[in-house]
Amino acid sequence: xxxxxxxxxxxxxxxEHAIDSLDSTDVKIIKKMVNHxxxxxxxxxxxxxxxxxxxxxxxxxxxxxxxxxxxxxxxTATLLHDDVVDNAEVRRGSxxxxxxxxxxxxxxxxxxxxxxxxxxxxxxxxxKIIEAVSRATTILSEGEILELxxxxxxxxxxxxxFEIINxxxxxxxxxxxxxxxxxxxxxxxxxxxxxxxxxxxxxxxxLVDDLLDYTSYDDKFGKQIGTDLREGKVTLPLIHTLKYADxxxxxxxxxxxxxxxxxxxxxxxxxxxxxKYKGFxxxxxxxxxxxxxxxxxxxxxGVSRYRDALLYLTDMMLTRKV
Amino acid sequence: xxxxxxxxxxxxxxxEHAIDSLDSTDVKIIKKMVNHxxxxxxxxxxxxxxxxxxxxxxxxxxxxxxxxxxxxxxxTATLLHDDVVDNAEVRRGSxxxxxxxxxxxxxxxxxxxxxxxxxxxxxxxxxKIIEAVSRATTILSEGEILELxxxxxxxxxxxxxFEIINxxxxxxxxxxxxxxxxxxxxxxxxxxxxxxxxxxxxxxxxLVDDLLDYTSYDDKFGKQIGTDLREGKVTLPLIHTLKYADxxxxxxxxxxxxxxxxxxxxxxxxxxxxxKYKGFxxxxxxxxxxxxxxxxxxxxxGVSRYRDALLYLTDMMLTRKV
Numbered sequence: 243x244x245x246x247x248x249x250x251x252x253x254x255x256x257x258e259h260a261i262d263s264l265d266s267t268d269v270k271i272i273k274k275m276v277n278h279x280x281x282x283x284x285x286x287x288x289x290x291x292x293x294x295x296x297x298x299x300x301x302x303x304x305x306x307x308x309x310x311x312x313x314x315x316x317x318t319a320t321l322l323h324d325d326v327v328d329n330a331e332v333r334r335g336s337x338x339x340x341x342x343x344x345x346x347x348x349x350x351x352x353x354x355x356x357x358x359x360x361x362x363x364x365x366x367x368x369x370k371i372i373e374a375v376s377r378a379t380t381i382l383s384e385g386e387i388l389e390l391x392x393x394x395x396x397x398x399x400x401x402x403x404f405e406i407i408n409x410x411x412x413x414x415x416x417x418x419x420x421x422x423x424x425x426x427x428x429x430x431x432x433x434x435x436x437x438x439x440x441x442x443x444x445x446x447x448x449l450v451d452d453l454l455d456y457t458s459y460d461d462k463f464g465k466q467i468g469t470d471l472r473e474g475k476v477t478l479p480l481i482h483t484l485k486y487a488d489x490x491x492x493x494x495x496x497x498x499x500x501x502x503x504x505x506x507x508x509x510x511x512x513x514x515x516x517x518k519y520k521g522f523x524x525x526x527x528x529x530x531x532x533x534x535x536x537x538x539x540x541x542x543x544g545v546s547r548y549r550d551a552l553l554y555l556t557d558m559m560l561t562r563k564v
Numbered sequence: 565x566x567x568x569x570x571x572x573x574x575x576x577x578x579x580e581h582a583i584d585s586l587d588s589t590d591v592k593i594i595k596k597m598v599n600h601x602x603x604x605x606x607x608x609x610x611x612x613x614x615x616x617x618x619x620x621x622x623x624x625x626x627x628x629x630x631x632x633x634x635x636x637x638x639x640t641a642t643l644l645h646d647d648v649v650d651n652a653e654v655r656r657g658s659x660x661x662x663x664x665x666x667x668x669x670x671x672x673x674x675x676x677x678x679x680x681x682x683x684x685x686x687x688x689x690x691x692k693i694i695e696a697v698s699r700a701t702t703i704l705s706e707g708e709i710l711e712l713x714x715x716x717x718x719x720x721x722x723x724x725x726f727e728i729i730n731x732x733x734x735x736x737x738x739x740x741x742x743x744x745x746x747x748x749x750x751x752x753x754x755x756x757x758x759x760x761x762x763x764x765x766x767x768x769x770x771l772v773d774d775l776l777d778y779t780s781y782d783d784k785f786g787k788q789i790g791t792d793l794r795e796g797k798v799t800l801p802l803i804h805t806l807k808y809a810d811x812x813x814x815x816x817x818x819x820x821x822x823x824x825x826x827x828x829x830x831x832x833x834x835x836x837x838x839x840k841y842k843g844f845x846x847x848x849x850x851x852x853x854x855x856x857x858x859x860x861x862x863x864x865x866g867v868s869r870y871r872d873a874l875l876y877l878t879d880m881m882l883t884r885k886v
Contacts, residue, residue, distance in 0.1 A: 360698035379679035
């Protein structure tokens with residue numbers, strides 16, 4: 243990661259400055275709440291994608307910084323609304339906005355960031371980007387709703403799971419890369435390849451996230467592990483396991499999904515069942531397939547430091563522990 | 565109202581058709597939830613403003629219908645999020661989306677409508693309109709947050725109250741009129757007048773809303789009266805009264821605002837105190853001032869059926885009971 247950070251060091255500094263200045267408002271408490279979440283150590287993967295793809299395509303201007311900040315604002319807005327939906331109390335190792343200031347504030351500050359993002363984009367007036375981003379956020383909200391509908395549903399299929407993560411996660415990775423391509427006015431074929439790269443990277447990111455929710459440790463993960471199970475989120479390790487588990491095991495998992503209050507012992511027991519049926523390996527292998535797809539999308543681009551950085555991001559997905 | 569409805573009868577039919585078709589999604593439940601609220605007998609004042617102002621300025625195309633629908637979608641998104649913030653159970657005489665499907669769904673379907681609105685606008689590509697609307701929704705979210713911060717605060721001043729209703733309500737009325745002016749490419753002076761008209765009408769609308777929350781009847785109002793008091797919303801009748809009431813009366817009001825659970829008897833008692841200090845008359849007189857301001861903005865426009873309709877809307881504010 244250090245290599246990437248070094249490569250775009252100046253742009254990343256400008257990004258932090260843009261994040262600090264672009265969310266301007268007369269209402270001080272909004273700024274405070276936004277800062278609480280946006281300055282809490284997010285990995286900035288989505289804005290980094292805007293920066294790297296625009297550079298890869300030869301963009302020479304400065305607008306990519308503004309759009310990178312916008313993508314981070316939109317991502318932050320979804321986190322604020324997610325935390326209300328999930329009733330989350332901890333994110334990135336800190337108390338969530340909703341637990342500190344209430345669900346109401348979390349909803350409204352999310353709305354503020356959404357609107358501010360569109361305001362910033364409209365001032366720049368690139369209608370292709372606004373269209374791409376608004377389409378993405380529409381799909382994103384559909385993905386979140388689909389996920390909500392599937393809560394605690396042990397019959398969730400792999401296809402349904404992939405539709406959800408495609409819509410709720412991969413779309414924003416994809417549109418971040420699309421912005422880079424649009425800014426650099428690259429041809430439609432390369433734009434399509436970058437969109438695909440982003441999509442596959444996003445799917446891999448979510449797969450690893452869902453894996454780590456079982457296999458990481460609280461202090462590393464920034465939130466309590468086992469959260470998905472307790473929130474009734476049926477993710478790939480469990481979907482795979484439910485296909486092969488025996489009746490007794492299935493019943494136990496179904497019951498805990500329904501109750502949404504698995505104890506540590508319950509969680510460990512379910513983790514054991516997943517291990518027995520190789521649910522984690524299966525998820526890891528699936529992730530690798532998406533990583534390969536993402537890497538494949540970059541073949542059409544000539545060798546460059548920016549391509550290397552985008553390739554390096556794919557490796558990072560497989561090694562990340564947090 | 566019938567006269568206005570007759571004047572733009574065809575456009576209103578097209579509007580309903582647009583509302584039905586433009587919120588398309590593969591996720592059926594979203595459509596169901598959106599319909600539940602959007603088809604529940606809203607007055608369509610904001611889209612009517614888009615239609616009337618565009619016609620007043622001589623717009624001959626069809627795009628005003630699409631933008632009218634978009635403004636209603638955005639308004640609906642704010643209602644969905646408001647109901648979460650207020651924990652409301654009844655709106656327009658029906659159960660709210662959050663009480664039927666949960667706060668989570670209400671948040672996410674609101675997000676869907678916001679994003680869909682920007683997607684629809686970006687497809688049309690009028691960057692002036694997108695800029696105006698996104699600025700408006702940013703201000704709107706600031707207004708909602710300010711209102712939240714002032715919950716149960718008996719020291720809320722008139723200035724603070726007007727800042728809140730300007731931002732949370734009047735801005736959407738104003739931008740609806742601005743869209744009409746932008747579509748018809750009218751000059752900036754007339755655009756400014758229409759924005760002012762919308763703003764003043766919106767303030768009057770909210771003042772009456774806050775008045776009716778004390779003086780209407782449950783079956784007419786579509787929601788329980790006394791809701792503002794029970795939610796700790798300090799509105800003009802109360803702000804005026806708190807200026808003049810004696811210590812004992814003030815203490816009683818403060819206590820009930822803080823408790824946020826006034827009984828019917830408490831409510832009637834507070835209503836009596838407001839009457840004693842002419843809080844309702846004061847609010848009604850203030851409303852009339854804003855109505856006059858709104859009417860004044862239309863003087864610069866020649867006599868037309870559309871101007872008459874916009875003038876008629878101002879009268880309606882003063883006579884509306886629901």
